[in-house]
Structure formats: structure tokens, C-alpha cells
Amino acid sequence: xxxxxxxxASSGTDWNIPPxxxxxxxxxxxxxxxxxxxxxxxxxxWLVVDSCLHPDNSSAPLRYLSSLGVDAKxxxxxxxxxxxxxxxxxxxxxxxxxxxxxxxxxxxxxxSDELHAMAIAYSRQPxxxxxxxxxxxxxxxxxxxxxxxxxxxxxxxxxxxEIAAKQSAHGQPIEIFSLSPSDEEINLxxxxxxxxxxxxxKKRAVDRNPNHFSVALWISIGDVKILLGADLENVASPxxxxxxxxxxxxxxxxxxAIFKVPHHGSENGYDAKVWEELLAHEPHAxxxxxxxxxxxxxxxxxxxxxxxxxxxxxxxxxxxxxxxEHLLHPAVRAELRDQKQRLKAAQPAMxxxxxxxxxxxxxxxxxxxxxxxxxxxxx
Amino acid sequence: MSSALSLKQSTLPALTDDRLxxxxxxxxxxxxxxxxxxxxxxxxLAALPKPPISPAARDNQASSEADSLPVNSRVLPxxxxxxxxxxxxYHALQEWEGYVQSIGEEEFGVVLCDLTSPQNAKSTTTLxxxxxxxxxxxxxxxxxxxxxxxxxxxxxxxxxKRVSRIIFRQMPQWTDAEIAASEDAAKKQxxxxxxx
Numbered sequence: 232x233x234x235x236x237x238x239x240a241s242s243g244t245d246w247n248i249p250p251x252x253x254x255x256x257x258x259x260x261x262x263x264x265x266x267x268x269x270x271x272x273x274x275x276x277w278l279v280v281d282s283c284l285h286p287d288n289s290s291a292p293l294r295y296l297s298s299l300g301v302d303a304k305x306x307x308x309x310x311x312x313x314x315x316x317x318x319x320x321x322x323x324x325x326x327x328x329x330x331x332x333x334x335x336x337x338x339x340x341x342x343s344d345e346l347h348a349m350a351i352a353y354s355r356q357p358x359x360x361x362x363x364x365x366x367x368x369x370x371x372x373x374x375x376x377x378x379x380x381x382x383x384x385x386x387x388x389x390x391x392x393e394i395a396a397k398q399s400a401h402g403q404p405i406e407i408f409s410l411s412p413s414d415e416e417i418n419l420x421x422x423x424x425x426x427x428x429x430x431x432x433k434k435r436a437v438d439r440n441p442n443h444f445s446v447a448l449w450i451s452i453g454d455v456k457i458l459l460g461a462d463l464e465n466v467a468s469p470x471x472x473x474x475x476x477x478x479x480x481x482x483x484x485x486x487x488a489i490f491k492v493p494h495h496g497s498e499n500g501y502d503a504k505v506w507e508e509l510l511a512h513e514p515h516a517x518x519x520x521x522x523x524x525x526x527x528x529x530x531x532x533x534x535x536x537x538x539x540x541x542x543x544x545x546x547x548x549x550x551x552x553x554x555x556e557h558l559l560h561p562a563v564r565a566e567l568r569d570q571k572q573r574l575k576a577a578q579p580a581m582x583x584x585x586x587x588x589x590x591x592x593x594x595x596x597x598x599x600x601x602x603x604x605x606x607x608x609x610x
Numbered sequence: 611m612s613s614a615l616s617l618k619q620s621t622l623p624a625l626t627d628d629r630l631x632x633x634x635x636x637x638x639x640x641x642x643x644x645x646x647x648x649x650x651x652x653x654x655l656a657a658l659p660k661p662p663i664s665p666a667a668r669d670n671q672a673s674s675e676a677d678s679l680p681v682n683s684r685v686l687p688x689x690x691x692x693x694x695x696x697x698x699x700y701h702a703l704q705e706w707e708g709y710v711q712s713i714g715e716e717e718f719g720v721v722l723c724d725l726t727s728p729q730n731a732k733s734t735t736t737l738x739x740x741x742x743x744x745x746x747x748x749x750x751x752x753x754x755x756x757x758x759x760x761x762x763x764x765x766x767x768x769x770x771k772r773v774s775r776i777i778f779r780q781m782p783q784w785t786d787a788e789i790a791a792s793e794d795a796a797k798k799q800x801x802x803x804x805x806x
Contacts, residue, residue, distance in 0.1 A: 334806075342805050347796035352789065357781065359755050360707035360723035361732070376802030383806045425753070429789050433781040434753030435709040524711050524719025524734045555733045558724075563704040563760045566772045577721055577732035 246585070246602050249299040252400035253590040255452055257489045260291045261519035261547050264578045265318035267292045268459055268491055270450060271587075272308070273399030275301065278392075278407065279330070280311045280448065280459055280491075282323040286581060290322035293329055295583070303329045309392050309407060311336040311385070313461035314445035315368055316438045318521060324370035331378055335371075336391055338412050338446055339384040340420045347372065352427030353436040364436030385409035385446040388481040396453075401591040403453030408483050410447040411463055415470040420444040447476060447493070449483050455594050456485040458509055460493030465502040473502040477509075486511040488595065489586055492518035492537060496529030496546075501536045513541040515597055517584045520550040522575070527551060534608060544608040545584040545599060552579035580604055700773070702726075702761035706733075710754045716740070718750060722758070742776060749778035 250256045256271035265283030269292055272278060277296065285291045296303045307330035313319055327335060340346060350372065353365040375382050383391055387410060394405040412420070425436055445461035466472040473493075476482060488511045494500030496518045516537055521528040527550050529537075537544045552575045556564050559574075567574065583602035588594050601607070705725040712719035717736040724730040737758075742750060749756075756778045763773045 342800060342803075344793070344796045344800055347799045348789075348793045351795045351799065352784065352792035355788070355792070359709070359779075360725060361709050361721060361755070364709075364753070372799055372803065375804075376799060379804050381804050381806050427784050427789060427792065429786045430783050432749075432751075432754075432783055434751065435755055437709070437711060437753040522734075524721070525717075525736045526712075526719075552734075555730065558727065558730050560703045562762070562772060566760045566774055569772075570774065572735055572737070574722070574733040574735050577734045 245600060246583070247298045247300075249301060250587055251590055253402075253592075254587050255401070255455055255457075255594065256585060256587045257457060257491075257517070258295065258583060258585040259491060259517045259519060259547055260295060260583045261581060262318070262521060262579050265321045266519040266547075269295060270457065270459075272394065272405050272450075272452060273401045273403070275306045276308050276394065276399065276405075277301065277303075277306045278309045278311070278450070279307055279326060279333075280461075281313050281319040282321060282326045283318070283581075284321045284578070286578060290325045290329070291581065293322075293326055304331060307333045308394075309334050309336060311391075311446060311448060312341075312371070313447075314338065315341075316462065317364070317367075318523075319445075319462070320367050320371075323367055324374055327371055327374050327380070328378075331380060334381045334383050334392065335375060336383045336385050336409065336446065338417060338420065338444065339386060340412075340417045340444070341382070342384060343421055345421055345424055345426070349424050349426055349436070353425075356433045356435075359435060361435060364438075385412070387411060387413055387475065387479045388483065391448075399452075401453070401594070403455070403591075403594075404451075406451040406483070408449040408451070410449055410476045410479070410482060411461075411472075412444045412446065413470055413475040415468070416444045416472075416475070419471075449487075451483060451485060453594065454485070455588065456487040456511075457489040458487035458505075459491040460500065460505075461491075462494040462500070464494055464497070464499040466499075473505055477502070477504050486514075488514050488597070490514045490516045492516050492544075494528070495519055495521040496533040496537060498530070498533050498536065501533065506540045510540075513543060515543045515545070515586050515599065516541055517545045517547075517586070519547045520579070522550065522552050522579060523577070525575075538608060542609075543599075545601065545605060546608055547582040547584055547602075547605045548580050549604060549606070552576045696766045698766060699764045700761055701764075702759040704760045706758045708756055708758055710750060710752055710756075713739075713750065713752060720756075720758075737776070741774075746776060746778050755779045755781060 250271045252274045254271065255273065258269045260267045261283050266281060267283045268280040270278040279292045283291045285294050293303055296306065310327060310330060310333045312323060350365045350369050353363050354369045356363050389409045390406060391409055392407040396402050396404045399405060445463050447461045447463045448459040450457040464472050465474065469475065469478055487509060490510055492500065518529065555574045555576050556567055582605035584605050585600040587598050589596035706722040707725055708720040708722040710718050711721050717738055719736050720734065722733045722735065739747065756776055758776050760774045762770055764770050
């Protein structure tokens with residue numbers, strides 16, 4: 232199916248217009264600190280994937296829904312935590328509390344007693360300015376326990392949600408599937424846990440699990456398909472990462488018109504077979520940049536791989552983060568300069584890419600709105 | 611170290627240069643040169659043996675007012691200016707608390723929380739491993755917490771220089787009881803969630 236797009240820079244006024252009931256929308260917010268995807272499935276039914284913070288430290292997806300006039304309590308039907316890296320879960324507990332009717336989806340590893348013990352042990356550490364590293368996950372667990380919202384475990388090709396055609400204005404059936412993680416990935420993720428051990432010095436919890444343990448999603452709304460790649464990477468094992476997804480015989484079929492590029496456009500997240508077997512011709516590809524401690528994604532090679540497949544690549548913000556030295560005492564700046572050290576903000580600027588279709592009358596006509604500093608990447 | 615104070619060191623609370631200087635250099639100045647000693651020096655003074663007083667001198671005293679005064683209102687003996695000058699002083703201009711996010715061959719990546727201006731957003735940077743002392747290198751691990759300060763050091767010779775210091779926090783160890791408690795709590799927590 233040929234894809235058409237009309238990218239345009241969007242002002243605040245345009246950005247606040249909600250989708251029509253029969254319109255499908257995919258919005259990617261980030262980085263701020265992390266990224267979040269919102270999908271309007273139709274008739275004010277929303278899926279939220281991951282969470283990130285707006286620069287004012289509020290939940291970015293909640294803020295976006297509020298700007299559209301959407302009541303998150305009624306509108307959000309499914310929340311997915313793709314994996315427990317800091318750049319994907321910031322503000323997740325706040326989001327969950329605001330959406331008590333939503334089903335929560337996460338990896339099966341989240342049910343493990345070992346993971347809960349790790350989170351509890353780290354959360355009981357002495358106060359540290361940077362936090363314990365597990366506060367968000369612990370708050371999510373506590374919220375789930377108190378609210379009795381269903382926590383649904385993602386496995387390959389599992390149908391997470393099904394909404395009948397008659398329940399949406401576009402008249403199309405809605406199905407959402409998880410594509411990952413595989414059983415092997417779940418077992419490996421538990422082996423990689425940063426366990427608290429007796430007589431070990433207490434530390435802040437740091438993300439150690441590889442990205443290929445994350446939950447990729449497949450959304451089917453009639454013949455419109457959407458692939459949200461989380462941070463899933465391509466690894467050597469055929470039982471892990473994109474290989475496991477592609478080798479799964481029961482995975483849902485079709486070619487996605489919208490692709491949330493995995494792992495911030497890293498080369499590790501690229502698999503040519505994904506573009507051949509899971510995506511439509513010249514799909515809309517959206518991604519957020521990432522930076523931490525001097526490492527930056529995407530790199531030029533990763534961008535070249537994306538633009539070799541489609542001209543419709545959009546990123547929510549430029550790579551890199553602003554320097555923060557100007558906030559410091561001149562003598563401190565001089566010392567940093569002498570040491571050739573550069574301080575960068577941990578939370579870069581946030582932008583957004585929103586893609587909407589033409590509703591039930593023109594479901595394959597896509598319009599792109601950009602919330603600055605988002606931009607289209609040219610080949 | 612003041613020689614007058616060091617004579618009874620073995621029988622008194624441990625008195626270090628740093629401790630003495632810290633308390634003596636930051637007293638509450640209430641009346642000219644009067645200095646109200648801090649709690650550590652109060653304990654020290656309380657433990658000092660009383661100086662011998664001759665009978666004549668005792669007769670001349672109208673009363674034993676000095677002995678009946680609370681310890682904390684005694685006047686702290688002044689440390690001669692020369693002795694104060696023999697020590698380096700350090701004035702921190704900037705202080706961060708950070709944790710180790712990544713470790714490379716030559717550098718480690720850190721996330722920093724600004725303790726001097728808490729309203730500032732978190733920062734990240736990389737620091738050279740070679741800047742750490744051998745002891746600090748032993749403490750370098752993913753998640754390790756440290757303080758990083760940049761400030762001025764004034765040497766005994768009066769020299770003023772900028773210095774950068776990284777000190778890893780000595781965090782306590784997990785105990786068997788803490789681990790067991792977290793495992794018990796984990797079972798209850800997983801059971802409290804409706805899994806599908």
C-alpha cells in the first residue's frame with residue numbers, strides 16, 4: 232500500500248486538536264527523560280506505551296492527553312511497560328494511577344519473586360540524592376497491588392487486547408499483540424538481575440538488562456498495521472531479539488505502515504528482515520534520540536540504514552543535550568575546562584511526532600505533525 | 611595539633627586536628643572574642659583535670675562560680691593564630707552527589723545531582739579513572755555513590771589553588787536479615803498483584 236505524508240511543523244494550537252473518533256493516531260514523545268508512545272485506537276480508546284517526563288517533571292503522556300481534552304481515566308485502555316530502563320519508565324506510576332481502568336502489560340519477568348526482592352532491597356537503602364534507581368518500579372508494583380488492575384504478561388504472539396469493530400467509529404476490529412520477549416529472554420533477564428546480596432556494599436540500582444528483553448507490540452486496526460519496536464535489538468541468538476520475532480510461526484501477519492524504530496535508531500536495533508517482512512513500502516518511521524554519559528544515539532550509520540528504506544523518517548529532537556556548565560561558579564567552570572570535562576544535561580529537550588490517518592474514509596492517508604524541536608530526517 | 615591539648619589525648623575523647631579546627635573555626639561568636647564551644651569540645655573540656663589552685667588563690671575567689679557554670683558556657687581556649695595557619699583549609703564552591711552509570715577502560719560515566727544548587731537539573735559526564743586514588747578505584751563499581759567537590763584549598767604557606775575531589779561514599783552492607791526481609795516482602799508483593 233503506497234504511503235503518503237504531509238509533514239508540517241505544528242504550532243501549539245494544532246497540537247491540541249484531538250483526533251476524530253474514526254481517526255487512528257500514533258504519537259511519539261521524547262526524549263525529555265525517555266520516550267512514550269500514544270496510540271489512538273478509535274473512539275477515544277488509547278494505548279500508552281512507556282512513560283517519560285516532560286521537562287517540568289510531569290508525566291509527558293498524561294500532559295499530552297490533557298492537552299487534547301482526553302480524560303485519561305476513561306480513555307486509556309492499555310498501558311505497556313516495554314522494559315525497565317530508566318528512559319522508558321519515568322512517570323509510569325503516575326500514569327498508572329491516573330488510568331485505573333487500564334490493563335497493564337509487562338514482561339513475564341516482572342512476576343518473579345527475585346525481581347520484586349531486588350526492587351524492595353534497593354528501595355530500602357539509605358537516602359541518596361540521585362534516588363535508589365528502583366523507586367518507580369516499586370511504586371508501580373504497589374499501585375498494581377492496591378488498585379487490583381490486571382497485570383498482563385507479554386509473551387510472543389500473545390493477544391493482549393481485542394476490541395470489536397462495532398465499538399469504534401471507524402468500524403474496524405482492533406487487536407494488539409505482544410511480539411516479545413521470548414522465554415529465553417525472560418530467563419536471561421532474571422539471570423542478569425542486579426541482586427542485593429548479603430555482605431555486599433549497598434549501591435544505587437543501575438540498568439543492566441540488555442534491550443532485547445523488551446516488549447515489542449503489533450497493532451492491527453482493520454488493515455492498518457502498526458509496529459512499535461520498543462528497544463528490541465538484533466542479537467546472534469535465533470531465540471532472542473528480532474530473530475526470535477521473525478522466526479515465530481504464530482506471529483500476526485501484515486505489513487506495518489507506522490514503525491516506532493527500536494532502540495533510538497541504533498545499528499543493533501536494525502534488522503533488514505524486519506523491513507522486508509514486517510513493514511510496508513516506505514513506512515513512516517519515528518524515533519527518539521538518546522544520550523547518556525557521552526554516548527549518543529542514533530549515529531550516522533543508523534540514520535543511513537533507516538533512510539535507505541524510507542524517506543519518511545522523523546525524530547522527536549536533535550541528538551545531544553545542552554551543556555550545563557554555564558550554571559556553575561566561574562572557578563568551577565575553569566576547573567572543568569582545565570580537566571577537559573564537559574557537563575551535559577541528563578534531560579534533553581522534548582519534542583513530538585504525531586501521525587494521523589484520514590479516518591474511515593481514507594485510512595491509508597497519513598498526515599504528520601511535528602512538535603518542535605522534532606524534525607524530518609532527510610536522506 | 612595544639613601541644614597543650616595533646617598532652618591528655620590518650621585519656622580523652624579522640625581529638626583530631628580536623629575536628630578541633632572544624633569546631634574552633636565555626637563557633638557562635640556571641641561577644642567579641644567569646645566562643646561557644648561545640649559539643650565535641652564541651653566533652654573534651656569536661657574531661658580535663660582541674661588545674662591545681664593554691665589555698666591563697668582559693669581564698670581570693672569569691673565563690674566557685676567557674677566550676678558551677680555549665681560546661682558549654684566556658685570560654686574555649688584560643689588556638690594560636692600560628693597553629694591555625696599550619697593547616698590547609700578547603701572551601702567547596704560546588705558539590706555534586708553522583709552515581710556510576712557505566713565503566714569503560716579509561717573513563718567512567720556518571721549521573722550527577724547538584725547539591726549546591728538543587729534546583730538545577732541532573733547532569734552527566736565521564737570522569738577519568740586515572741584521577742582516582744587506589745582506594746577509590748577499589749570502590750568504583752556500577753551504582754557506586756560518590757561526592758564530587760570543586761573548590762579552593764589554601765595551603766599552610768598561604769597558597770590558594772583550585773582542587774577537585776572525588777570521594778566514594780562508604781555505604782553499609784546488606785545483612786542476611788535485610789535480604790531475608792526483602793524476600794518475604796517480595797512474596798507478599800507479587801501475591802498482591804492480579805497477574806494474567
